[in-house]
Amino acid sequence: METSKLKQELVKLLGKDKVLTEDLDLMYYSYDSSFLTKLEPSQPNAVVFPKSTEDVQKVVEFAYANQINIVPRGAGTGETGGCIAVQGGIVLDLSTWNEIIEIDVKNMQVIVSPGVIHAELNNELAKHNLFFPPDPGSSMMCTVGGMVANNASGLRAVKYWATEPYILGLEVVMPNGDVIITGGMKARCIKNVSGINLTKLMVGSEGILGVVTRIRLRCFPKPKARGIAMAVFDNLDDAPEAVMDVYQAGILPSGIEILDSSAIKAVNDFKPEIKLPDAEAILLFEVDGNPPSVEYEGQVIREVTGQRARSVEWATEPKRMAELWEGRSVTAAASARVRPDGSRIFAGEDISVPISRVADTLRALRDLADQHGIQIVNYGHIGDGNVHTAPVINPEIPEEVEKVIKFVDEVHLLAIEMNGSTTGEHGVGAVRRPYAELEHGKAVEYMRKIKAAFDPAGIMNPGKVF
């Protein structure tokens, strides 16, 4: 459809304040946090800002009738090009629709529109001593809708797991404009095995099966106490071993994070006041719960990791804990600091391997990086085997880009070889699509069939996942 006509139609549906069609404005919607879109930005034909289910429905019905692609978008912090109109179409920017519709304290659940920012939701829930546990590093900026679509998880996945178990029900605008509610029309219950679990199917479907317009999610009581142990290792291999030791000692921390020497440098450059010690690796263990159990678990972690670590620091003082944890949460982007003329890129950044093979994987990653002559920073959620590798290159030098593309491919293949997955939490999007057959084999056929059943016109976020 011609731009002027498209604009006219969309403005008719939503009003002019909710529609962008100027070329210059559309350019800003050609990227997310992925390296792919830095190299190959693709801009949509229009961007709309729905603020209600009806708004979404009107646009989807129109797109369906005219065979125009629809691409849902949250905050654009995804690292896979998931929210990018790689085959053109209308981007639905849902981030301005950010209402906390209801906090049902008694039933420990909350209903939100898709654009609510994760950290803002938790700030509100905290007023009721509740929290929504999955906590991506992008908490301050990503939307709950984006988390649902990507089944995001984060630093505390070891104990609290990902977004999926917290989603009790969804309202979804289907690719033909139908509106459905999963998890029961009137349900407010927590346990529910009635019917085929469409909620589970939608969570993590990366916007290719429908647009999530309302989310009912479960909250947990906010733990009363926290503690963080920082164990410092002179030998990288000891770190994954120490993680096993802690599990063997009967402790399930809420998070276990690893920073290798390059990540330590990056954090110290960025926030010197955190004062991380120089080492081959640092493990951060977080435990939470009631005060005596936190003290007890902290004590055990100190004893157990102390057998391998050079030193162990145990902090329960809020300021120090915040510093240690902040050190970890800023690593993602602070990685760029390891090379003055370089930039960290989000590519090959999210492999997941069995916990027992984390040490081998870290070593293999270093070897691969050496082979390709690329500097990398390793950090991640070691407690569940999710390793974030940050290649640091100068993206303006074509030879470096070429090298890193090869490196990233080998990183993904390494993950599969290690009996892992190319992505632990960020998703597939446009970036990891090529590995679908290799990872899932015949199952991809069934994924395609599901997609076709939901979206026969093939307009919902095409070019993603498989």
Added chain:
Amino acid sequence: MEFKKLPPVKDQLMKCVRCGKCRSVCPVFAEVGIETTAPRGHVFMVQMLRDGKVEPTNEVYERLGQCLLCETCSVNCPSGIDVHELNAAARSYIYENNPSAGKELLFDTLWTRPGMLRSSARVMSTVQKLGLQTLARKTGLTKILPGDLKEAEQMMDNIPSKSARSSLSEINPALGKKKYTVGYFLGCGTDLFNPSVATATVDVLTRNGCEVIIPKDMKCCGLPHIANGKMETAQKLAAHNIKVFKAYDLDYIVTDCASCSSALSRKNMEFLFAGLKIEDEALALSEKVMDLTVFLINVLDIRLPEDKTAPKIRVTYHDPCHLANAQLIKNQPREVLRRIPGVELVEMKAANTCCGGSGTYSTTHYEMSMKILDKKMDNAMATGAEIVATCCPSCMMQLNYGCKRNNWDIEVLHPVELLSRYYRNN
């Protein structure tokens, strides 16, 4: 120098990982919510400009102009990108290539002077915020400033008729035993718009054993000139000020204006005088310069006697961007307030979010500016404070305007004014 080769453009653009952290802190984005106003969006657009994917048009300028240059994004960027400098540089580059863009600003050659970018961007933001026209007229800078800005001036309807300088002496002896001789760099903003701040500064310093010298011949700090490419004038002004201050045997030089302190900073002195004979003297001067509240806490360590009978007064503090973001000074102004008997410091939500900038920003983006201001006022009012304290002349003006808009009858004061008031009442 080519735009492409300008250090931040050359070195920083590629560092943006588009993580979006800056989206979560930008006051303009918080209101608009569209990627075209996100700091990350500005970085992207500067890159498009550099790569020739867009032309230096009015449209590009307009998008980049949706920015207060408050530096919040820059201090929060994990990749260390000075987003506001990139934005300022790009705008001035567009202006140079296309003078029909950027009518409200003037820094046509800013981008060609990399060493000055930081402070120039800061001045540019002050200009946006204050509507420097009036200031310019009063300081005789009119020739280098742009055309008429009526709207901005309308906002500044309560400029005091008497400047601070006209009522203060050059030499103000210490009361009691003298501890330090302090030069007071009286900035134009304080002098013309907030003379009572200057009076309070002198009062507090003298009471605390400082002999305060306000050199008669002191001239403008020169930042507007530098920013406008009038390098020679800036050098002359700085050299003049160096000479003037050097004539006294000063232990410190204090200023309550963030722009002045950046003009007098080591970095700027190096820029102006590198390799010249005067360089050493210039650097020696910059070593002595300090923000007033930092001086009161770190050097004087002012202590007031415990006074349980002091009337209680609720005060909330607004962080000026040029102090909190540009110089990371947040604690000392609050500490000054905490040390005043009777003061109950109540933190407002988002104290370090920009107040929205009136002046030229609001002439070009009036609605946005007012939305940001009103949010600031909501947060301030929610504290139930009787006084809003802040350390920047242009913030004071903006907050006063906010009070007027919201029919909130309270005072906006510099912490030093409250301190002086306490001394005078006891």
